[in-house]
Amino acid sequence: xxxxxxxxxxxxxxxxxxxxxxxxxxxxxxxxxxxxxxxxxxxxxxxxxxxxxxxxxxxxxxxxxxxxxxxxxxxxxxxxxxxxxxxxxxxxxxxxxxxxxxxxxxxxxxxxxxxxxxxxxxxxxxxxxxxxxxxxxxxxxxxxxxxxxxxxxxxxxxxxxxxxxxxxxxxxxxxxxxxxxxxxxxxxxxxxxxxxxxxxxxxxxxxxxxxxxxxxxxxxxxxxxxxxxxxxxxxxxxxxxxxxxxxxxxxxxxxxxxxxxxxxxxxxxxxxxxxxxxxxxxxxxxxxxxx
Numbered sequence: 146x147x148x149x150x151x152x153x154x155x156x157x158x159x160x161x162x163x164x165x166x167x168x169x170x171x172x173x174x175x176x177x178x179x180x181x182x183x184x185x186x187x188x189x190x191x192x193x194x195x196x197x198x199x200x201x202x203x204x205x206x207x208x209x210x211x212x213x214x215x216x217x218x219x220x221x222x223x224x225x226x227x228x229x230x231x232x233x234x235x236x237x238x239x240x241x242x243x244x245x246x247x248x249x250x251x252x253x254x255x256x257x258x259x260x261x262x263x264x265x266x267x268x269x270x271x272x273x274x275x276x277x278x279x280x281x282x283x284x285x286x287x288x289x290x291x292x293x294x295x296x297x298x299x300x301x302x303x304x305x306x307x308x309x310x311x312x313x314x315x316x317x318x319x320x321x322x323x324x325x326x327x328x329x330x331x332x333x334x335x336x337x338x339x340x341x342x343x344x345x346x347x348x349x350x351x352x353x354x355x356x357x358x359x360x361x362x363x364x365x366x367x368x369x370x371x372x373x374x375x376x377x378x379x380x381x382x383x384x385x386x387x388x389x390x391x392x393x394x395x396x397x398x399x400x401x402x403x404x405x406x407x408x409x410x411x412x413x414x415x416x417x418x419x420x421x422x423x424x425x426x427x428x429x430x431x432x433x434x435x436x
Contacts, residue, residue: 153257154256154259154262156259157259159259160260160261161259161324161325162322163261178203180203180354180361183203183359183360183361184358184359184360185199185205185361185362185363186225186361186363187214187362187365188214188228188233188362188363189218189225190364192218193227194222194225194226194227195225195226195227195360196220196225197224198213201363203361205363206389207348207349207392210350210390211365214365226360228353228377228378229377230374230375230378231353231372232303232304232372233366233370233371234303234372236367236369237296238369238371239369240369243368243369245289247346247396249288249289249431250265250287250396250431252431253265253287261318261323261324262318262322262325262326264314264315264317265314266314267283267286268310268313268401269283269424271332271335273334273335278417284424285426285427285428285429286427286429287313287428290313293400297371303373304339304375305339305341305373308341308402309422310400310401310425311335311337311401311403311407311421311422312400313398314401315396316397316399317394317396318386318394318395318396319393319395320392320393320394324395325385325387325391327385328354328383328385329383330380330384334404334406335404336401337405337407337408338375338402339373339374339375340373340374340375340399341371341373341399341401342366342371342372342397342399343369343397343398343399344367344369344396344397345369345395345396345397345398346368346395347391347394348365348395349392350364350365350366350387350390351363351364351372351374351384351385351386352364352384352387352390353378353384354382355382357381362382403421403422
């Protein structure tokens with residue numbers, strides 16, 4: 146099993162249950178709820194529409210969102226919106242597949258991350274500010290990558306095929322730690338269009354916000370589901386996972402692909418891209434039978 150050390154990795158404006166009473170966090174400026182007046186939607190994965198609702202607000206609980214998600218399929222589509230590039234696939238993994246992946250994940254040590262999370266990184270070290278990439282510690286992708294990519298290729302109609310991850314990162318969220326990831330947009334210098342996250346162990350919510358239109362959309366992700374954020378969803382909306390939407394333990398298995406400049410023919414292909422692609426095609430054995 147992985148490390149169980151209790152120190153957190155929070156710094157700056159981030160905090161978790163372990164450090165929320167520290168002097169550092171007490172000095173943080175407390176902001177009001179910026180989404181209080183946003184129009185709220187809930188995502189209907191069957192009709193692939195964001196359905197407006199008066200039953201939810203910016204502080205709604207996980208249970209309230211699940212209840213609304215279960216009944217939104219029969220709601221009127223009046224004033225609904227499409228979020229181009231948002232794909233949610235329920236039961237992407239079978240129970241056996243999830244169990245096998247979790248067995249392999251928990252053979253690897255966890256590293257403390259910010260906001261009450263722990264992580265396992267398979268990918269380059271990126272200095273986003275100075276736009277530099279190091280591959281010293283990148284030895285390949287975990288052995289379960291092939292199974293996931295093969296299953297994704299079966300969803301070509303949803304534009305999930307031909308996916309070459311530059312990074313795979315397991316992020317562990319725990320309710321007791323108040324784990325979260327604030328609303329943000331992923332870096333656009335190195336990471337490409339499609340952001341993938343597979344939800345393991347317990348269901349949760351991906352919260353999306355469009356600040357230009359003042360829209361808030363809740364996307365309930367059952368465990369074993371896959372969410373892809375691309376196109377409009379990737380570039381016009383922020384996304385985050387809020388602490389009060391975590392129950393028990395949850396692992397987000399995330400994947401990021403390369404931006405165009407890092408792909409063949411791109412300006413950074415020779416400098417970084419070619420080597421990252423080579424490393425991304427190496428598999429790291431994790432299971433007991435292959436260790």
